[in-house]
Amino acid sequence: MTLSDGDVITVICLGTTVSQAQQDLKNPVEIVQENGKLMKRYKVTLMNLFDAFDWDCDGYLNLREMDAYTIMSGDEDGVKEDEWNMLKSEFDFAEEKMTIKGFIHMHEAEASSLTEDQSTLDDIWSSLERLGYNKQLRLVHEMKDRVFRLQIDEEHNVKWNFVCGTKSFKLDETEYMLIVSYTATEAEHSVLFKLVDDNEQIVS
Numbered sequence: 001m002t003l004s005d006g007d008v009i010t011v012i013c014l015g016t017t018v019s020q021a022q023q024d025l026k027n028p029v030e031i032v033q034e035n036g037k038l039m040k041r042y043k044v045t046l047m048n049l050f051d052a053f054d055w056d057c058d059g060y061l062n063l064r065e066m067d068a069y070t071i072m073s074g075d076e077d078g079v080k081e082d083e084w085n086m087l088k089s090e091f092d093f094a095e096e097k098m099t100i101k102g103f104i105h106m107h108e109a110e111a112s113s114l115t116e117d118q119s120t121l122d123d124i125w126s127s128l129e130r131l132g133y134n135k136q137l138r139l140v141h142e143m144k145d146r147v148f149r150l151q152i153d154e155e156h157n158v159k160w161n162f163v164c165g166t167k168s169f170k171l172d173e174t175e176y177m178l179i180v181s182y183t184a185t186e187a188e189h190s191v192l193f194k195l196v197d198d199n200e201q202i203v204s
Contacts, residue, residue: 028135036112045137050103060097073127157189158182
């Protein structure tokens with residue numbers, strides 16, 4: 001991902017643990033039917049994800065929001081301009097933005113390949129786990145009762161927006177929580193920060 005002067009970087013905290021994910025490996029819920037259609041529970045999860053990444057609450061996903069969703073799903077390259085144009089040609093869009101109908105259909109298209117390639121199911125679960133879901137399609141919030149603070153180790157040519165402040169905040173009960181964002185004030189900029197708890201344990 002290439003950053004330019006004026007780009008806004010948003011950091012979202014997810015509450016999940018490896019131990020819980022491993023615990024649910026034995027009995028994962030079914031997310032795709034044999035005919036390639038999505039199970040209702042998986043559709044509801046996708047609708048929740050759509051809402052979580054609709055940061056401006058306009059009912060659509062723009063390129064920036066879709067790019068963030070893609071990166072957090074495991075694709076570190078995000079959505080390129082030509083990929084965005086391809087999505088616009090294949091799925092439902094309005095006002096140059098993806099609708100929730102298009103978002104669901106995009107995932108249905110992914111699931112339809114299960115009949116030819118079973119590794120697709122592993123990819124779907126991998127993305128869901130990166131987004132904080134376990135094998136029961138439940139978000140895990142084992143960090144919700146701990147108190148955190150932001151530790152800034154380096155900052156150069158950036159303007160901060162501390163949504164929760166920098167000291168003594170807790171994760172709330174929502175699925176996704178915006179902790180901090182920053183804007184690059186110059187093309188050449190850098191930041192380095194960590195989320196730590198009261199015991200000085202680095203979380204992310």
